Amino acid sequence: MLRGEKVVIMDAELNKKALGIARNYIGSVAWPTVVLTLLVCSLFIICLVLFATGYLSVWLATPLISVLTYMSYTTLHEAVHGNIHGSNPNLRWVNDLCGYLVGPIISVPYNSHKHEHFAHHRYTNIAGKDPDFIISGMRTGLFAALLTTLKFFYVQNTFFYKQHWRSAKLKERFTYCLEIQVSIGWRVLTIALVEQPGIAVVVLLGYFTGGFFTAYWFAYRPHFPYDNSERYQNTSSLIMPMWMKPIEWLWLGQNIHSIHHLFPRVPFYHYRALHRDIEPVLRAQGTPIIGIWSRKPITVQE
Template sequence: MQEELADLNKQAIAAAIGHMGKVAWPTLVLTFLVCSLFIPCLVLFAYGYMSVWLATLLIGILTYISYTSLHEAVHGNIGGNKPHLRWLNGLCGYAVAPIIGIAYASHKHEHFTHHRFTNVEDKDPDFRISGMGKGPVRAVLTVLWFFFAQNAFFAKNNWHSAKLKDRVLYVTELCVSLGWRGLIIAIVDRPGISVVVILGYFIGAWCVSYWFAYRPHFPYDNTKRYQNTSSLIMPSWMRPFEWFWLGQNIHSIHHLFPRVPFYRYHALHREIEPILRAHGTPILGIFSRKPIKVPQS
């Protein structure tokens, strides 16, 4: 049985390689759109062309989407396997970091630790998000603590060993991320600007915490490679929302093959689904969380 699973794993790796290594043009376009829409959204609100609630919603959506660019940059997926284009990862990562409020310099270290120790309570830095489902107050506090821990990871674990350049970048990122929000609130003379900037950010941060971290890893009780993250299958009528989720409902693919870009998750999942099932990957209904059976031919 173990030999059979090992052979299936080799087949999955071979399939995944076919989805890796190219320049991630969709991610570059996504990053450009997020960055080019974020500031105009704030400007339109400031000049009275957009209501406070519409602006808050749009800022929340753009904040959520921005994390995908940061996430892809951390994994080095944007420049592909081309050494001369690795700078694209840093460009995109640093561009969206002030929007999502997570320092790229810190997240590079924190996120790889999460992958190395997924669901290990005392080692996985994302494990704290497991308490998110224990009531609304806990959900809010957990998100706030989660984002604080994301940014503090570098200072806590990497500061003393980091080069001066990396320290400067980290501190600069934190200052820019906090500074632009305070500056906008101070200079925009329109009621509701604090709601747009702060609540809009929290909506996006909550969505990242819930859809990227909490739901795919729940119930946080398995550390095995093929079983520590779920594939959450949506009904066909939820396709528009699935597009907004940007593939993270198929988070099992990301943890198995982090160099596969997000827009290839579904294609690879379809290709290797029998292998996933053989390895015991949780393939669940998004609402019921019950196993999805193999469709009958």
């Protein structure tokens, strides 16, 4: 047997081992994600109401809206992969409802994101095929990062129209258009009807800040430097130091993005545990396990 053949067989065995472990985290109804969805949606509305009635300042309401905007994407992301209803098809409506509820917050249509995000998984880091590759433009500076964020969300909102409109059923087209209208409409109405000074800052800057954080930390940093499309090497595990653990909880564990790309049916709240369970496989397969700030390899997790 040739050396190359031995390597392929070993890699296949390692992947089979990791898959066997990952199956322990797949299939259950993701009630924690349902709770997250209800909390994010409720707190988002409460925050806007408290600002509109003068109980929250613009300086407090804006960052709160930003954080909730970022957190809303985790629900959308989980719903796209069908992770909320798990292996229970009778609860698919719960999965879809969660996706539709948070779509207007992060301003990404759930019906469209299914197509865009699966294309991203299929062609991760391949220029011209991966629709998220546009986010690699963040590397050239702050202004480019801000502009790229706008382009990124433009892609998220237009991918369905450009790639699937002709082949889509009438119901899909109607749902897509309705989602776009709701996403834009609630913002326009809120800014127009709320008389509290600074409402546009809260609604627009709060959204953009949360969207920028999502684009940078959820999409850009885990895939940087965008030069590898191999299954175990196209996404990083960004390890936080111990003092950042409370922030990692708020981050919803999305810094361990390698686990998601390897096993997308695993709910986000299991990323850390599965990463710990299959870490020897990840290291053997060359998965980047690096410091979140230094980007240097972490030999022993902090």
